[in-house]
Amino acid sequence: MSTREWWRDAVIYQIYPRSYQDSTGDGVGDLPGITRRLPHIASLGVDCIWLSPIFTSPMADMGYDVSNYTDIDPLFGTLDDFDEMLKTAHDLGLKVIVDQVLSHTSDQHPWFIESRKDRDNPKADWYVWADPLEDGSPPTNWHSHFGGPAWEYDATRRQYYQHNFLTSQPDLNFNNPDVQHAILDTCKFWLDRGLDGFRLDTVNYYVHDAQLRSNPPAPRPEGMIVMSSDLFGMQDNIYNKNRPENVLFIERLRALADQYDEIMMVGEVGDHGQRSIDLMADYTKGNGRLHMAYSFAMLSDEFTPAHFRNCIESFQAGAPDGHPEWSFSNHDVVRHVSRWSKYAVSEDAMARLSAAMLFSFEGTIGIYQGEELGQLETVMEYHELTDAQAIRYWPGIKGRDGCRTPMVWESDAPNAGFTDGTPWLPIKAPQAAHAVDLQEAANDSVLHFYRDIIAFRRAHPCMTRGKTTFLDLPDPVLGLRRSVDGRHLTCLFNLRTDAVTLQVSGAASITGPHDATLADGTLTLPGSGFVYLDHADTVTISA
Incomplete structure (x- = not known):
């Protein structure tokens, strides 16, 4: 058992850096703030922290639009602050992984600035460029997640470029070997710095169909029209993501990771339903792909025994030698206590029941900051929004700001102890009522329950290896x-x-x-x- 990898039964705690702890008074969380609060995380008994993006970015999508893969955005601090955070975490026995957003960059990235200059520069083929159709319309029918076509016309090159998300997030061309080499070099930079691995954003979006074929409609019962609040969901997205060639790059990533000791890579499979479980299985089977993967399958509104059983059994059948990560909340979805509260006798009862259930699942477990407090989704008003998706689709889609509001530490302190300034998202009374200090003082709190259930899971061999x-x-x-x-x-x-x-x-x-x-x-x-x-x-x- 001494050779069992650390991540096999780990508990990973996700930090949304903008919302964890502000140390400067600018209202935005940062790396020194995270370092200050690491003892709280260690006290839970978790094994690893995952940081959402901290790299240089214009923040059009809150850091998921990277303009420099090898530096820290000044909003969060410096590389020295990162090194101090990493050392402190390691001293506390915590591994550290960081989001890698590899499928796309910001349009402010030097690679894209050069690529869009003309069709002959050294990086001309580093992004997905294509000529208009004869009538000037986009090359395919692909949709963007954030509204409209997945193509933006550039008057300088007189071509369209692809973007699965914002128009300011152009997709890299992973069919170009030079792009793959450059991306691997950026990953190597962080592994050389001592990072323990990566959370890979939208891991099934890297490679697009080189023939630029349009997607068919989404499968649907005969005669039924499928309407989605996100037009992306109205297509069977088989040409703009989930390409079989995607696995070849994942294998190159794994080969890089295997050059280091005890590295772990977990991929976010951006899909829904049975396909997401199938992709989790495919991307983790054997020893040459991802160490583990998670999907949105358990991040949905569905809360039935059959659903949870199907997720786990489908993964077991598809990848008997693969490894899953299971989670109920993250920075992209409504917090699960709010999402499922109608099925429980109380919100705190849901927090305990869901934790008891999640920690019984075989595999690695992921929890999102505030989950250990039984935190609720914040109800947002339009003027409070920062999420580009929410602003674009309001009120049909409420967006992701409600799960991203700051951590609450001290019930009587201004802004619940998060900042001395004005917080970037509001801290409202229902959230402040879950403050850490209040829960520390109550023996029957959700916080103490999390510590107990994590300790029980760690101590019982059936929970870790069964x-x-x-x-x-x-x-x-x-x-x-x-x-x-x-x-x-x-x-x-x-x-x-x-x-x-x-x-x-x-x-x-x-x-x-x-x-x-x-x-x-x-x-x-x-x-x-x-x-x-x-x-x-x-x-x-x-x-």
Whole structure:
């Protein structure tokens, strides 16, 4: 077991740097602020932190539009601040990974500035350029996620360039070997600096169809019209992403990572439904691709036993030698306590139930800042928005600002201890009520529950190394069993508000954090209740 990779059963804590801790009074979080708050993260018992982008950027998409891959944006500090943060994290036993946004750059990146000058410069083919059709329309029917065609006409080159997101985020041409070499060099820069790996943004978007074929409509039942708030979802996006050639570049990335010790790469699969699970499996199978991947499959509104079971079993079937990361929240979606609160007896009950369930899943676990506080989605007004997607689609899409509002540290301090200035996004009373100091003072808080459940997961071999099988139980109970070395942990979760009674046949004892009672073979799960049953012999659970 001494050779087991650190990331196999790790808990990764995502930091959104703009919103963690401000050290300068400008209202925006920064690297020195993160360094100051690392003891809080270490106290949770997590293994690794993931930082959303901190590189030089005009911030049109909050750092996901990079203009320099090898420097820190002054908003967040300096390379020296990064080195200090990295050293402090390592001293606290925390690994550090950083977002790498490789599919596209900012239009302010020197590569793009040179590329758009003319059609003959050394970087002319570093981005996806194409001539207009005869009538002047874009080369394909591809859509952008942020509204309109995925093509922007450039009057200087008299060509269109592709952008899957904002027009100021041109897509790199990964069909050009020089682009791949340059990107690998930027990744090597950070690995040489001591970084422990990467979170790879939109990892399935790197390569586009070299023949520039238009996408067909999205699959739909016969006669049904599929309407999506995001036009991107109305197409079967088989030519602008998910290309089979994408895997070849991922294998080059893995070969680079394997030159270093204990590096981990986790890819964000930007897709939905069954395809996202299939891509997770494909991108992690074997030992030459990603170490692990996650998708939006569990970041949706769906909260049923069948859904969670299908996600996990589909991955197991598609990549028996692959490795998943499972998470319920991140910087792109509504916080899961708000998203699923209607299914729980209270918001705090949802925070505990969802944590108990998530930490029972086989694989690596990701949590998003504030999740350990049971934090809620912030309700935003239009004039408070900064998210380009929200501004473009309001009010049809509420956007991502609501999950990105600052961390709350001190209930009585100005701006809940986040900043001495004006915070870049508002800190409202429902969020401030979840402040760290209040939760530290309450023994039954969500924060203390997170520490307990993470410690339980780390200590129990079934939770870290156990293989997963599912129990056939009626709704609303999700039942799964983790087994290793003749020991079993049966995990049961009531996903609705009414109490459920189950019969337990065999010798089993309740262990770890729980909200259930077991007496004379009758197990009672209250609404939003959960339990872990420890046993060595066969145990049968029935309704």
